[in-house]
Structures are given as structure tokens and as C-alpha cells.
Amino acid sequence: MQYVYYPGCSLKGTGRAYEESVLAVFDKLGIQLAELEDWNCCGATAYMSVDEHRSFALAARNLALAERQAPDTAMVVPCSGCYLTLNKTCHIVKDYPEIAQEVKTALDRAGLEWKNRVEVRHPLDILVQDLGLDTIRQAVVRPLKGLKVAPYYGCQIVRPYSTFDHQIYPTSMDHLLEALGATVMHYPLKTKCCGGSMTGTVPEVGKRLSYILLNEAKKREADLMATVCPLCQFNLDAYARDAAHAYGPVNMPVVYFTQLMGLAFGLSAKQVGLQRNIVSAMGSLKKFCSTGAAGAAATAK
Amino acid sequence: MNGGNGDGDLRIGVYVCHCGINIASMVDVEKVAERAAAMPHVVVARDYKYMCSDPGQQMIAQDVRNHRLNRIVVAACSPLLHEKTFRGAVERAGLNPFFFHMANIREHDAWVHENRDEATTKAIDLIRAAVRRVGHHKALERRTVSINPNVLVVGGGIAGIHAALKIADAGRRVYLVERELSIGGHMAKFDKTFPTLDCAACILTPKMSQVKDHPNITLWTYSEVAGVEGFVGNFKAKIRRKPRYIDEETCVGCLECIEACIFKEGKFPDEYNEGLSKRKPMYIPFPQAVPQVTAIDPETCLHFKTGKCKQPCVSVCDRKAIDFDQKERIEEIEVGAIVIGTGFQTFNPTDRLPQYGYKILDNVYTALEVERLVNSSGPTGGEVVLRDGSRPRAVGILHCIGSRDTKTNIWCSRVCCMYSLKLAHLVHERTKAEVYNFYIDMRAPGKGYEEFYNRLLEEGVHFIRGKVGGVTDWAMVPEEEGRLVIRVEDTLGGFVRRVPVDMVVLSTGLEPRADADDVRRTFNISCSTEGFFLERHPKLAPVETASDGIYLAGCCQAPKDIPDTVAQAGAAAAEALALIDRGEVELEPNTAYIDADECSGCKSCLSLCPYNAISFIEEKKKAEINEALCKGCGTCVAACPSGSIIQNLFEDDEIFSEIAEVLSDV
Amino acid sequence: MKIKQSIRYDSERSSQFTKEVVSRPGGEMIQACIQCGTCSGVCPLSNYMDRTPRQIIYLAREGFGDEVLHSRTIWMCTSCYACSVECPRGIKITDAMYALKRMAIERGTYPRRFPIPVLARTFFAMVRRNGRTNESQLAAILFLKTNWLQLLNNARLGLDLIRTGRFSMFKWERIEGRAELNAILSDDGKPE
Missing domain, CATH: 3.30.70.20 (Alpha-Beta Plaits)
Incomplete structure (x- = not known):
């Protein structure tokens, strides 16, 4: 199995731990990821509200590059924002011929061609649909027994172009985490917006939404929240202190689902970037972390 | 006279119908008639406002006489609607009715185009083709065949029951085939019926008994129509009678076998109670079931599962009615007409609408489940209680679940507003709980329906206009803790509300049964896009189908309430009787x-x-x-x-x- | 008590406005709305809006353009798409909100000092220069341009990010194909 890999700006910055854990886990599972050469910013949703057409053109360059680099190979996109923007561009040009023409003209100027054939997919989709839970179960060397996880999907991987899970009540990550041996909580806010895009514009609302998510996980006595999105992780992790300051104490670590996979596969905390959490998850994860030789052995295997 | 005078030179009359403005607004009918007049062999060409009207038909007759016409073309609507009409007119004018052809310039032209010039050109093309074709037509004779006077009624819900009784009362033999163990259908599960609140069982069970006792009705329950052959007046049907492992003729319904069953308590979900109670492998679907005959469920019976049961049921039955070796049988019958009343299924929100928490959160129920809860013969003896046995303090009834929604079913299911009002009344009456209705539009068009809505308003039931966004167990404030929270926009207030309740009732809509398409194929009838069986004409032939001799009754045709179902079943019975009483049927000569x-x-x-x-x-x-x-x-x-x-x-x-x-x- | 009339005259309506919304991607279906309120019911931000999403669709449908474009609602949309996937009439509400935001920016009716247009401009300049964005820089510039006090408020966050190796204020992510990218983005008729 091999895929083109589109990291996006976040995974090179605040979401570095996501990249580290995605690469480590895919490597462990024998799935090859080839980073898209010379990729550019996806076009991002905030920008989309101002200049939609240019943001489609930005996205389209990446899609064109992907088709050139590895024809008929799906592109894995871990960041929900990028995943949506790239997917939306594929859909929009199908639905709106005028926009398709504009995008084509823009690409022509750069001598690029995009046939709208590359599939944009999320790692969760690849892991659950292509690889399958049985394979994942077999790779587990250290089951996450007793770890209580609140599964948090955020909004943009299942909406609006859901291809692999339910748009309101997705369950694929629940099943995946269960395959790792974790206890998955009933978490009613699994696709409720984290407020990430509000923290820059209307911070008090952003903080409130974050607090609600963190507090609900805490009330349900989760050890931590697992997420699939670098924007949600950043928002919930980095603004947790502000949210707590405004609304009440809440100490709820938020980690990437791939970090949990890595630990279950025997990787070390460092290999999956757990040291990058601001609200540390080590309290509940320490017992699953391989240290020294054990970790190295697990990695070598 | 049917020999007509089609020989000799062709003399064709062409008639272009305006159909009011249906055709005339998109097709230049005068120009079309003018052009038709110049076509080869056309002697007369006219346009007229309504060709199907008496003056229109007489115009044809007059022209046949005055111009010695021998071929007629009418350019109008679909032959499905008026081919018969015009063939009649041609015949009355003294020509063979098949020296006629119809060009469809309404459905095939005026209704589907937006450019008047192009539509006009198309009409001319279609008429030229019809003119050329009709010249080749030959005089044909219709044949008649006699009609078998027996009727097959498929489905033993209130629609099938009513139709069967009407036909049987008229002295005709009826075969009533029901798939389940008992007749009664959905209505047998209801407690009260809106808007009069009369007890469903009290009005239904007498009719069920009448069916059983009627000398003209052969009732086959736990049976399905396996195949149908033939045509109007002369159908042959195969009925598959599934084994219930009890001899129906011998069993008297003493129910002692149930008592004796090796399972001391019910252990398996009781379908009649929507799974809210448990039954044994030996069971009777409900106390008033017709026929009063028990059945064995081979999926759960110890004898069938292991072969190691001591069979206390057999020893207790002195009539020796239990027969573990009973096999499926096929009955073959001949009938002249068929009434289909196969009903509906309620929308299942599991997986399809998880946002309402059904099968995720404990106290979210479907309306049909609550029907069982409020029913005195239901699993709680009519007590409205939650899964933990406590009484709800507040109940939310969510309208339009699986209705009026492009993601699920686009149609309005017609009965949910009213049954929601009924459930609101019953729940409020039994529990004194605060009851909230969340609705998009309140639809109460029926005799006494609006008055019933008014009554509920006066009883203090809440009506919040807004489709519920979701049901959650996520609490924001102390009074929401441990309860279900409904998030909704109060569209009349213009703000979003969170309403904490203890019980959520999903007013699920009505949809075609999952196997409606198989049924459709078995009987060779059509269905509309949403999957309900298609009537021949939405206004003028609401119980007939495109297949002669096959009629529709009840919710298999479209969602409807009990009064409408009974009315339609009566109409279907009347149509079937009218057909049978004719004694013979004329067949199309297009063989x-x-x-x-x-x-x-x-x-x-x-x-x-x-x-x-x-x-x-x-x-x-x-x-x-x-x-x-x-x-x-x-x-x-x-x-x-x-x-x-x-x-x-x-x-x-x-x-x-x-x-x-x-x-x-x- | 100050008495205010709340009547609306038909002259305050503009069918042209409705037509414009309908003509934009996402706005096509607004006329199919049955006003059920599902959008507001599922919207996680609807409790912060001055008008619910349903009302915005209604007002746009009726042509009350001023009310729509001056509403805070369109700026509160975080594009979580809950309304779009839940709408029983298939209205692409999130995309309609995008369309309305753009109409507001074109007409200059967005709330003063509201950072979205500033954010977008900063973002675009950065992408044009480097091909990629740098979140830390982006945030810093945004705060400087709109509300520099926020920069101070977020100082501690900055320290956290440095501590965890997630801060990249001074690291340049630049792509090779910058000329190519500029060709794609150089659309003469359009303002940057």
C-alpha cells in the first residue's frame, strides 16, 4: 500500500506531533507515504470566505502536483481543514463549470494540468477501510487496557462530503480505538465544533466552545480526548488554560488518535510526539509508554 | 359496423386539442392544425379547446359523415387518459375504432419543453408520424372473455379486512392472504384512534372476528402470494402457506401449550410489542389474534434448536394440534380481481438518524413503541414508564422524523401530526407530565382534527414550532443532569432552546415496505418514485392500477389514516365487484x-x-x-x-x- | 420608554438581493427553505447569533438585504457544516453563509475591526510570498493589526509552544515553485 502524503502547514508547525505520529504509525504498518513534493498551502477555510476562487486555485495546484507525482494514487491528508478544502475543490469544479474554467485557466498559466482524478482521503479512512481493524488489532503489542477515551472527530472530516462515516454520529475512530484495547466513552459532542476558527476572531466564544468539549469529557471521567484534527488539538490544548480561567478548572489532555496507535504498537512517547502536549497526557499514558530497550525492541520489530 | 370502411382511398381527419391551455400555451395549435391540413391524405384538420368533451367528440363524428373520413388522428394528451374515449367516438361515427391513432403532444411535448417554437415543430412532427402510421392501421375486432367471480385480497390490515368483508358481504368468494400470524396489521397495535379517541381494539376486533366467521372468506394467515399469472378476470395465484407447526383446524386456542412450554418465562423479543416485552418460542401474537391459533418459532424453539426438548407442549395438548413436521404448502387459486392492501412500514431511525439518539440513549422511543406503552394490553399494562420503571416528568414528541426530508423521505407522512397529538393527550393523561410537541407545520385537515388540536392546546400541551436538531445527554445546567436534552430553534420565539425531558418520542413517518418492489413485480403493477404503488390516475382512478383487475387499498398506495384507508378499501371493493358483476371483459386486440x-x-x-x-x-x-x-x-x-x-x-x-x-x- | 415602529415597508425589500444570493454558489436552494429551523437547532454557534441561521435564510429569501448583511450571524459561522448536512431541503447553508460574507465584504458592511478580512489579507500575502503559511506568524500579525493587546495576552501561550517545540515564528517554510504559484494567483482583474 502506498499513498501520496499532504501534510499541510499545521503539521509542520503547531501540529508537529500529528505528523510525527502519522508517519511512525504508517511506517509501523508498512504503508508507504511519499510526501507531495513542493506542496503549497491548501487555501484554508478562513481565506475561502474572502476569495473563494483563488483558494480553489491554491488547492488545485496541490491536486495537480499529486496527479503528476503519482498518477492514480490516493492522497492522504491528516489535517481536517486541508482535507475539507481539497475535497471541496474536487466537488466544486464538478458542480460549477464556471469555477472549473477559472481554476483551469489559473493552472494553465503555471503550465499545470489537473484531471480531478486524485482521491483526497483521511488517514482514519485509510486505516479503517483499506487496512482494516483486524490488521490493526494484530499490530497491537501493548493494549491500551483501561484507558478511557472520549472520541472527538470535530466537524470537517465527516462534513459535508462524508465518504467513510456518518456525518453526525461517526464511529470509525471508536472502533479503531477499541481495536487498540481502549475503552471508548459515549461522548455526545463528538462532532460539535471546537470553536477553533473563533479563537482568533471572537475569542470569548471560541473559549466557551472549547470549555464545553473539555468539561464534558471530564464529567464523563475520560482520561483523555482523542482527535483527528490538528486545529482542534491546538485549540483544545493551547487554549485550555484560558478556557479554564474563564469558566472553571478542567484538565483534559487531548491527543491524536495516531499517538495512541503508536503507543499500542509499542512506540515510545517521544516517537509519537507526546512531549509536545501543553496539557500533558502522560498521567494516564505513562503505563503504556515503552522505555529504553523495550521501546527500541518494539520499534525494531 | 366495426368493419368500417377503411378500404379505398385514405381520407384522414386530424384533431389538435388545446387541453385548455395545457397544450395551447406551449404549442401554437392553430399553426399545427394548419400544417396538418396540408399533410398527405388529410382531408380535415382542426384545433379545439377540449377534444375529449362531448362537442369535441361530436365534431369527429360529424366530419366522418360529411367528409367521408376513414382514418382519425387526435393530437392531445397521453393515450393512457383518452385513447378509450376517442376510440369510442370513432366507433360511434361508424368506423372501426382501430382506424385511429393518438399523438401525445401534452406529456411528450407541451409539458416538457420551454421553447414554444420548438414545441410547435415537435407537435407537427409527431402528427405527421401519426398520420403516416394510421394509414397502415387495419380493422381489428375486440374479444371478450368471462370473468372469474372470486377475489384475492392481499394483506390483512384494516384495508384488507374492510375490502374482504365488503366483497364477501356482496356474496362473492374472497381469499384473504396475510403474511403474519394474525390479521389486524398496524391498527391492532394502537391503543386509541384520533381524533375521537375510541379504542382501536374495540372497533377492530369485531371486524377481525367477522372475517374469521364469514362463510365467503377463506382466511390464510402466515401466508404469502408466491406468484400471479393471467390477466383481468382470469388470474391464477399461488399462495405459499408457511408452517406454524400447529394444525389450524385442530387448535382451539386454549393457549395451554404456551403455559406448558419448557421456557418458564418469555425470553425473546415480542414483535407485537415492538420488542418491549419478551415472549416464548410457543406463542400467540396478541390476545385477540385472529385466528386464535398458537405458533412455534423454529428460530428459538428448543426442539428445533437441539432436538432435546421434552416437549411438554405436546403432552398438554389433548387435541394433538402440534405438528413439528408441518411443511410449507402451496395453494393454487383462480380469481377475477385482486385487491392489494400490503400496507407500510414505519421509518426506522436506527443508523439513519443517530442524532435523535434512538438505540443510543435509553429513553428515546419510536411512536409505535409508545403506542404499546399506552396500551392496556401492552408490556406495561398501559403505564407510561421509562426503561427503569420510573414515570417521566417531561416528554418531548418530535414530529417529522423520516418525513419531509430529502435525506430520508421527502413526503409528508400525513398521520404523524395527528397521532402525535393523540399520544400527547394519552401521555399527559396517564403521567401528568409536561408534554412538548416539536413540529414544523401542524397538519390537521380532517373531520374533527383541527378541533382535536384545539383541545390539546387547551390541555396545556406545549407546541414549539421547530424541527429538533438533536437529542443529547449532554447537560449544560443542573436541571439537565441525567436527563435527555432536546436542542431546537423555537422559530416562533426566534431563539434556540434546550428543553430537558425524561422521554423522547420520535414520530416516525410511513414508508413503503422494504419488499414493496418484490410485491410490485409479483403483481406486475408500477410504483411511484418514492416506492408506493401507483394508482392509475391520481384523481379519477385512485384505487385502480395500470394492470386491469388489480386494485389498491390503504397505505401501500400512499400514507393515509384509518378513515381514509377504510374509504379507499371500500372503493377498491366496489371496483372489484363492478368488474366481476360485468361478467365478461373486453380485451385489447393488440395481441x-x-x-x-x-x-x-x-x-x-x-x-x-x-x-x-x-x-x-x-x-x-x-x-x-x-x-x-x-x-x-x-x-x-x-x-x-x-x-x-x-x-x-x-x-x-x-x-x-x-x-x-x-x-x-x- | 421609547416607542419604535417595527413595520417593514415593501420598498425596503430588494428582489435583486435575493436574485444575487441565489446566483452565487451555495445560495441556489435558499428559496426551497420550509423554515423548519433544523439549521439553528444543530448550529453550535446559534446561541451567539443576533439572528438564527433560519432567519438569515428567510430574510435573504425575502430580499431584506440590509438586515442580512449587517447581521453578526454570518460572521459567527465556523463552517462546521452541521446545518448543510442536516437541512431537510438540501440547502448548502454553510456555503450560503460564505456567499453572504463575501457580499458583505464587497459592500463594506462587515463589522468594523472584525478581523476576518484582515486575516484573509495577511494570509494571502504570506501564501503569495512563501507558498505556505506559518501559524505563529499569522497569529502575531493578526493581533498586531487588529488588537495588539491580544499579543500580550497570548505571550504565555507563545512560551508554551516554544517549550513543546511547536513554535515556528522564525522558521521559514518556502516552496520552490513560487513563480508557478504567483502565475496561478495573478488574476489581474481581482484585488489582492
């Missing part, structure tokens, strides 16, 4: 026949005929078509390698001349 000189005896047509109308005559080594059985589908005509099968009204020169002419401009 196929074999030119024996050309037939090579290859037999390839034999297996293709869906009506088994073709047989092979060994002595002559030729195939032969039984015209009484031929439905004129044309399959054999197209398949015959030697081109020796000819179909009346669809002869090669008729079809090819039509095609050639319609394409002559292209």
Missing part, C-alpha cells in the same frame, strides 16, 4: 399471432413469453399463440429470429412508417 408459413419452429419464443401464451404444436412443428392469454407485450415479436410473429397495432409497417416520418426532418 400477437404467428405467420405459420414463416415460423421455423425454433421454439425460442416459448420460454420468453411471460404469460405462457405460446405453445408448440408438435404435429406441425410450429409455435402457436393463445390469443386469450397474450397480453401484447411484444417480447416474442422482437425475439423471433425469422420475423414470423406479428403484433396487431404494432405491425412493422405501422412502426417503421411512424419512425421514418418523425425523423424525416432530422
Whole structure:
């Protein structure tokens, strides 16, 4: 199995731990990821509200590059924002011929061609649909027994172009985490917006939404929240202190689902970037972390 | 007179209908008539506001007399609507009714185009083709066949029960076939009926008993129609009677076998109570079931599962009615008419609408489940209680679940507003709980319905106008803790509300049964896009189907409430009786026949005929078509390698001349 | 008590406005709205809006353009698409909100000092220069341009990010194909 890999700006910055854990886990599972050469910013949703057409053109360059680099190979996109923007561009040009023409003209100027054939997919989709839970179960060397996880999907991987899970009540990550041996909580806010895009514009609302998510996980006595999105992780992790300051104490670590996979596969905390959490998850994860030789052995295997 | 005078020179009359403005607004009918007048052999061409009206028909008759016309073309609506009308007019004018052809310039033209010039051109093309075709028409004779006076009623809900009783009361034999163990259908599960609140069982069970006792009704429960052959007046049906492992003739319904069953307590979900209670493998669906005969569920019975049961049921039955070796049987019957009343299924919100928490959160129920809860013969004896046995303090009823939604079912299910009001009343009456209705539009158009809505308003039930966004157990404030929270926009207030309740009732809509498509194929009828069976005409033939002799009743045709279902069932019975009382039926002469000189005896047509109308005559080594059985589908005509099968009204020169002419401009 | 009339005259309506919304991607279906309120019911931000999403669709449908474009609602949309996937009429509400935001920016009716247009401009300049964005820089510039006090408020966050190796204020992510990218983005008729 091999895929083109589109990291996006976040995974090179605040979401570095996501990249580290995605690469480590895919490597462990024998799935090859080839980073898209010379990729550019996806076009991002905030920008989309101002200049939609240019943001489609930005996205389209990446899609064109992907088709050139590895024809008929799906592109894995871990960041929900990028995943949506790239997917939306594929859909929009199908639905709106005028926009398709504009995008084509823009690409022509750069001598690029995009046939709208590359599939944009999320790692969760690849892991659950292509690889399958049985394979994942077999790779587990250290089951996450007793770890209580609140599964948090955020909004943009299942909406609006859901291809692999339910748009309101997705369950694929629940099943995946269960395959790792974790206890998955009933978490009613699994696709409720984290407020990430509000923290820059209307911070008090952003903080409130974050607090609600963190507090609900805490009330349900989760050890931590697992997420699939670098924007949600950043928002919930980095603004947790502000949210707590405004609304009440809440100490709820938020980690990437791939970090949990890595630990279950025997990787070390460092290999999956757990040291990058601001609200540390080590309290509940320490017992699953391989240290020294054990970790190295697990990695070598 | 049917011989007509079709010979000699062709003298054709063309009539272009305005259909009010249906055609005239998109087609320049005057121009079309003008152009038609110049077509070969056309003697008269006229346009008229309503060709189907009496003056329109008389115009044809007059022209036939005055202009010695011998062929008629009417350009109007679909032949489905008025071919019969105009053939009648032609016949009354003294011509053979098949010296006529209809060009459809409404459905095929005016209604589907937006450019008047193009639509006009198309109308001219269609008429030119019809004019050319009608010249090849031959005089044909209609045949009549006698009608079998028996009627098959499929489905034993209130629709089938009512239709069966009406037909049986008129002195005709009825075969009533029901898939489940008992007749009664959905209505048997209800407690009260809106808006009068009379007890469903009290009005239904007498009718069920009448069915059982009626000398003219043969009732086959736990049975399905396996196949239907034949045509109007002469259907042959195969009925599959599934084994219930109890001899129906012997069992008297003493129910002692249930008592004796090796399972001391019920252990398996009781379908009749929507799974809210448990039953044994030996069971009767409900106390008033008709027939009063128990049944064994082989999926759960210890004898069938392991072969190691001591069979206390057998020893307790002194009538020896238990028969573990009972096998499926096929009954073959002949009937003249069929009434289909196969009903509906309620929308299942599991997986399809998880946002409402059904099967995720404990105290989210479907309306049908609550029907059982409020029913005194239900799992709680009529007590409205939560899964933990406590009484709800507040109940939310969510309308339009699986209705009026492009993601699920786009139609309004018609009954949910009213049954929601009924449940609101009953729940409020039994529990004194605060009851909230969340609705998009309150639809109460029926006798006494609006008054019932008014009554509920006066009872203090809350009506919040807004489709619920979701049901959650996520609490924001202390009074929401441990309860279900409904998030909704109060569209009349103009703000979003969170309403904490203890019980959520999903007013699920009505949809076609999952196997409606199989049923449709079995009876060779059509369904509309949403999957309900299609009536012949939405206004004027609401219980007939496109297949003669097959009628519809109840929710298999569209969602409707009990009064409408009963009315439609009565209408279906009347249609069936009208057909039967006619005694004989005229058949379309569009049947196929074999030119024996050309037939090579290859037999390839034999297996293709869906009506088994073709047989092979060994002595002559030729195939032969039984015209009484031929439905004129044309399959054999197209398949015959030697081109020796000819179909009346669809002869090669008729079809090819039509095609050639319609394409002559292209 | 100050008495205010709340009547609306038909002259305050503009069918042209409705037509414009309908003509934009996402706005096509607004006329199919049955006003059920599902969008507001599922919207996680609807409790912060001055008008619910349903009302915005209604007002746009009726042509009350001023009310729509001056509403805070369109700026509160975080594009979580809950309304779009739940709408029983298939209205692409999130995309309609995008269309309305753009109409507001074109007409200059967005709330003063509201950072979205500033954010977008900063973002675009950065992408044009480097091909990629740098979140830390982006945030810093945004705060400087709109509300520099926020920069101070977020100082501690900055320290956290440095501590965890997630801060990249001074690291340049630049792509090779910058000329190519500029060709794609150089659309003469359009303002940057």
C-alpha cells in the first residue's frame, strides 16, 4: 500500500506531533507515504470566505502536483481543514463549470494540468477501510487496557462530503480505538465544533466552545480526548488554560488518535510526539509508554 | 359496423386539442392544425379547446359523415387518459375504432419543453408520424372473455379486512392472504384512534372476528402470494402457506401449550410489542389474534434448536394440534380481481438518524413503541414508564422524523401530526407530565382534527414550532443532569432552546415496505418514485392500477389514516365487484399471432413469453399463440429470429412508417 | 420608554438581493427553505447569533438585504457544516453563509475591526510570498493589526509552544515553485 502524503502547514508547525505520529504509525504498518513534493498551502477555510476562487486555485495546484507525482494514487491528508478544502475543490469544479474554467485557466498559466482524478482521503479512512481493524488489532503489542477515551472527530472530516462515516454520529475512530484495547466513552459532542476558527476572531466564544468539549469529557471521567484534527488539538490544548480561567478548572489532555496507535504498537512517547502536549497526557499514558530497550525492541520489530 | 370502411382511398381527419391551455400555451395549435391540413391524405384538420368533451367528440363524428373520413388522428394528451374515449367516438361515427391513432403532444411535448417554437415543430412532427402510421392501421375486432367471480385480497390490515368483508358481504368468494400470524396489521397495535379517541381494539376486533366467521372468506394467515399469472378476470395465484407447526383446524386456542412450554418465562423479543416485552418460542401474537391459533418459532424453539426438548407442549395438548413436521404448502387459486392492501412500514431511525439518539440513549422511543406503552394490553399494562420503571416528568414528541426530508423521505407522512397529538393527550393523561410537541407545520385537515388540536392546546400541551436538531445527554445546567436534552430553534420565539425531558418520542413517518418492489413485480403493477404503488390516475382512478383487475387499498398506495384507508378499501371493493358483476371483459386486440408459413419452429419464443401464451404444436412443428392469454407485450415479436410473429397495432409497417416520418426532418 | 415602529415597508425589500444570493454558489436552494429551523437547532454557534441561521435564510429569501448583511450571524459561522448536512431541503447553508460574507465584504458592511478580512489579507500575502503559511506568524500579525493587546495576552501561550517545540515564528517554510504559484494567483482583474 502506498499513498501520496499532504501534510499541510499545521503539521509542520503547531501540529508537529500529528505528523510525527502519522508517519511512525504508517511506517509501523508498512504503508508507504511519499510526501507531495513542493506542496503549497491548501487555501484554508478562513481565506475561502474572502476569495473563494483563488483558494480553489491554491488547492488545485496541490491536486495537480499529486496527479503528476503519482498518477492514480490516493492522497492522504491528516489535517481536517486541508482535507475539507481539497475535497471541496474536487466537488466544486464538478458542480460549477464556471469555477472549473477559472481554476483551469489559473493552472494553465503555471503550465499545470489537473484531471480531478486524485482521491483526497483521511488517514482514519485509510486505516479503517483499506487496512482494516483486524490488521490493526494484530499490530497491537501493548493494549491500551483501561484507558478511557472520549472520541472527538470535530466537524470537517465527516462534513459535508462524508465518504467513510456518518456525518453526525461517526464511529470509525471508536472502533479503531477499541481495536487498540481502549475503552471508548459515549461522548455526545463528538462532532460539535471546537470553536477553533473563533479563537482568533471572537475569542470569548471560541473559549466557551472549547470549555464545553473539555468539561464534558471530564464529567464523563475520560482520561483523555482523542482527535483527528490538528486545529482542534491546538485549540483544545493551547487554549485550555484560558478556557479554564474563564469558566472553571478542567484538565483534559487531548491527543491524536495516531499517538495512541503508536503507543499500542509499542512506540515510545517521544516517537509519537507526546512531549509536545501543553496539557500533558502522560498521567494516564505513562503505563503504556515503552522505555529504553523495550521501546527500541518494539520499534525494531 | 366495426368493419368500417377503411378500404379505398385514405381520407384522414386530424384533431389538435388545446387541453385548455395545457397544450395551447406551449404549442401554437392553430399553426399545427394548419400544417396538418396540408399533410398527405388529410382531408380535415382542426384545433379545439377540449377534444375529449362531448362537442369535441361530436365534431369527429360529424366530419366522418360529411367528409367521408376513414382514418382519425387526435393530437392531445397521453393515450393512457383518452385513447378509450376517442376510440369510442370513432366507433360511434361508424368506423372501426382501430382506424385511429393518438399523438401525445401534452406529456411528450407541451409539458416538457420551454421553447414554444420548438414545441410547435415537435407537435407537427409527431402528427405527421401519426398520420403516416394510421394509414397502415387495419380493422381489428375486440374479444371478450368471462370473468372469474372470486377475489384475492392481499394483506390483512384494516384495508384488507374492510375490502374482504365488503366483497364477501356482496356474496362473492374472497381469499384473504396475510403474511403474519394474525390479521389486524398496524391498527391492532394502537391503543386509541384520533381524533375521537375510541379504542382501536374495540372497533377492530369485531371486524377481525367477522372475517374469521364469514362463510365467503377463506382466511390464510402466515401466508404469502408466491406468484400471479393471467390477466383481468382470469388470474391464477399461488399462495405459499408457511408452517406454524400447529394444525389450524385442530387448535382451539386454549393457549395451554404456551403455559406448558419448557421456557418458564418469555425470553425473546415480542414483535407485537415492538420488542418491549419478551415472549416464548410457543406463542400467540396478541390476545385477540385472529385466528386464535398458537405458533412455534423454529428460530428459538428448543426442539428445533437441539432436538432435546421434552416437549411438554405436546403432552398438554389433548387435541394433538402440534405438528413439528408441518411443511410449507402451496395453494393454487383462480380469481377475477385482486385487491392489494400490503400496507407500510414505519421509518426506522436506527443508523439513519443517530442524532435523535434512538438505540443510543435509553429513553428515546419510536411512536409505535409508545403506542404499546399506552396500551392496556401492552408490556406495561398501559403505564407510561421509562426503561427503569420510573414515570417521566417531561416528554418531548418530535414530529417529522423520516418525513419531509430529502435525506430520508421527502413526503409528508400525513398521520404523524395527528397521532402525535393523540399520544400527547394519552401521555399527559396517564403521567401528568409536561408534554412538548416539536413540529414544523401542524397538519390537521380532517373531520374533527383541527378541533382535536384545539383541545390539546387547551390541555396545556406545549407546541414549539421547530424541527429538533438533536437529542443529547449532554447537560449544560443542573436541571439537565441525567436527563435527555432536546436542542431546537423555537422559530416562533426566534431563539434556540434546550428543553430537558425524561422521554423522547420520535414520530416516525410511513414508508413503503422494504419488499414493496418484490410485491410490485409479483403483481406486475408500477410504483411511484418514492416506492408506493401507483394508482392509475391520481384523481379519477385512485384505487385502480395500470394492470386491469388489480386494485389498491390503504397505505401501500400512499400514507393515509384509518378513515381514509377504510374509504379507499371500500372503493377498491366496489371496483372489484363492478368488474366481476360485468361478467365478461373486453380485451385489447393488440395481441400477437404467428405467420405459420414463416415460423421455423425454433421454439425460442416459448420460454420468453411471460404469460405462457405460446405453445408448440408438435404435429406441425410450429409455435402457436393463445390469443386469450397474450397480453401484447411484444417480447416474442422482437425475439423471433425469422420475423414470423406479428403484433396487431404494432405491425412493422405501422412502426417503421411512424419512425421514418418523425425523423424525416432530422 | 421609547416607542419604535417595527413595520417593514415593501420598498425596503430588494428582489435583486435575493436574485444575487441565489446566483452565487451555495445560495441556489435558499428559496426551497420550509423554515423548519433544523439549521439553528444543530448550529453550535446559534446561541451567539443576533439572528438564527433560519432567519438569515428567510430574510435573504425575502430580499431584506440590509438586515442580512449587517447581521453578526454570518460572521459567527465556523463552517462546521452541521446545518448543510442536516437541512431537510438540501440547502448548502454553510456555503450560503460564505456567499453572504463575501457580499458583505464587497459592500463594506462587515463589522468594523472584525478581523476576518484582515486575516484573509495577511494570509494571502504570506501564501503569495512563501507558498505556505506559518501559524505563529499569522497569529502575531493578526493581533498586531487588529488588537495588539491580544499579543500580550497570548505571550504565555507563545512560551508554551516554544517549550513543546511547536513554535515556528522564525522558521521559514518556502516552496520552490513560487513563480508557478504567483502565475496561478495573478488574476489581474481581482484585488489582492
